[in-house]
Amino acid sequence: MRLAILFSGQGNQQPAHFDALRQGASPELGATLAEAIPETWRAAEPSLAELQANRVAQPLIFAYQMHLWRQLQPALPRPVAVAGYSLGEMAACCAAGAFSLEAGVALCVQRAALMDACVDGPAGLLAVLGLRADVVAELAARCGLMVAIRNGPDHLVLGGHAAGLVEAEQLAQAAGASRVVRLGVGTPSHTPLLAAASSGFATLLAPYRSGRLAFPVFSAIDGRAARTVADGMDALARQISTPLDWDACLGAVLEMQPDVVLEIGPGNALARMWGERDNGVPVRASDDFRSAAGIIDWVCARG
Template identity: 60%
Template sequence: MRLALLFSGQGGQTPEHWRQVDHGVAGELRAALLRALPTIGEGRLASPEMLARNRIAQPLIFVQQMMSWHRLRDRLPRPICAAGYSLGEMAACCAAGAFSASDGLALCAERAALMDAAAAGEHGMLAVLGLDEALVASLAAEAGLAVAIRNAPRHLVLAGPRSGIVSISDRLLAAGASRLVPLAVQTPSHTPLLAGAAVAFAERLAHMPDARLAFPVLGAVDGTAARTVRPALAALGRQIATPLDWAACLQSVRELQPDAVLEIGPGNALTRLFVELAPEIPARACDDFRSDDGIVHWIESCAG
C-alpha cells in the first residue's frame, strides 16, 4: 500500500478545530502549547478573527495536525512521502522525524513571531482563480502585491499589504477572474517582505542535528524531495520568503504513484487541488470522516 500525506496550511481553521485541540491535547504537547499560548484554556481563542492571527493560528494548526498524526500513524502503512502547504511543511517534517512534536510547536511559535516582526502593518492573502499568471502578476505588482503561491496554472494566491488587496479586487474581477477568496491569514507569506524572517528562521534551524527521515518530505517551493533532516530544514527556512509552486509539489506526489493520498489538518482544500490534478488517484481529507476508524477503513479499501 503506497500512501502519500498532505498537511494543510493556514486558512481552513475553524473554532471547532480549536475546541478539538483544547479538549484533546495532553501530556508534553499540552505543556508545550500552554507555554506558547497561555490563554488557550480561557476560551478567548475561539473567534475566527483570533484564529486568523499568525501567532495563534500557526501553533494551533500544528498541534491539531500532530494530534491526528499521532492517533493514526501506528494504524497506517508507512508513507512513501509527505508534503506540507506553507505552515503544513512544518508538520510534514515533524511526522517524518525531523524534530519532536513539542520542539516543532515551539518552532512554529517562533516562526510566527519572526514573520509578524518582519512585516509591520496590515497584510493579507487573496486567492485568484480564472486568470493567466502573467496578467495576475502584472496587476499584483502595480498594487504592491506579489504572487505567493501557484496552486494551478489559473489558481494563484497573492500576498502583501491589505490596502493593495482592497485596491486590486475590482480590477481582477473586471479582467475576468472567476473567483476571489480572501484567506484567513494576516501575513504576506512567501514574499520578499518576509526575507528577514526567512534568514532568522534558517539560522535557528541550521544547528539542529542531521539524520535520515522516516520518509521523504517534498518541499512546497518546488516539489524537491528531502530524505535527510538538513535539506528538509533548509527548505523550511527558504519557503517563508519564496513563492510556493504547490502545483509542482502535487505533480511530484502524483509521479510517485500513490494508491491513496490523505490530507491531515483543517479543511480539504489540498485534497480538492490534488483531485483536479490526478482524478485517477483516491484522495480524501481527515475532515471528511467522522472517526479515525473511517479513515483507516478507507485507506485499507484503496489497497485493493
C-alpha cells in the same frame, strides 16, 4: 499500499478544530500549548479572529495536525511521499522525524513571531482564480504585490500590503476572475517581504540538521524531495520568503505513484486541488471523517 500525505496550511481552522484538540490532547501536549498560547488555550470560547492570528494559528494548526498524525501513524503504512502547504511543511518534517512535537510547537511560535515582525501594518494573501498567470502577474505588479503561491495555471495567490490587496481584488473581478478570495492569513507569506524571517528561522533550525528523514518530504517551493533533515530544514527556512509552486509539488508527489492520498487538515482545500487534477488516485481529507478510526478504515480499504 503506497500512501501519500498532505498537510494543510493556514486559513481553514475553525473553533471546532480547537475544541477537538483541547478535548483530545495529552496532558503533555496540553501543557505545551498552555505555555505557547496561554490566553487562547485557557479561553472558554476563542473567536475565529483570535484563531486566525498568526501567533495562535501556527502552533495551534501544527499541534492539531501532529495530534491526529500520532493517532493515525501506527495503523497506516509508511508514506512514500509527504508534503505540506506553507505552514503544513512544518508538520510534514515533524512527521518524518526532523524534530519532536513539543519542539515543533515552540518553533511555530517563533516562526510566527519572526514573520509578524517583518510587516509594518495590515497585510496578507489574496487568491485569484480563473485568470491567466501572466494577467495575474501584471495585475500584482500594478498593485505593488507579488505572486506568493502557484496552485495551478489559473489559480494564483498574491501577497503584500492590505491596500494593494484591496485594489487587486477589484481589478481581478473587473478582469473576469471566476473567484477572488482574501485568505485568513495576516502576513504576506512566501514573498521577499519576509526575507528577514527566513534568515532568522534558519538560525533557529540549526540544531535540527542531523540524520535522515523517515520518508521523503517534498518541498512546496518546487517539489524537490528532501531525504535528509538538513535538506528539510533548508526548505523550511527558504519557503517563508520564497514563492511556492504547489502545482509542481503535487506533480512530484504523483510521480511517486501513490495508491491513495490523505490530507491532514484543517480543511479540505488540498484534497480538492488533488481531485481537480483528475489523475485517478483517490483522495480524502481528515475533516471528511468523524474519527481517526474512520480515516484508517478508509485508507486501508483502498489497499
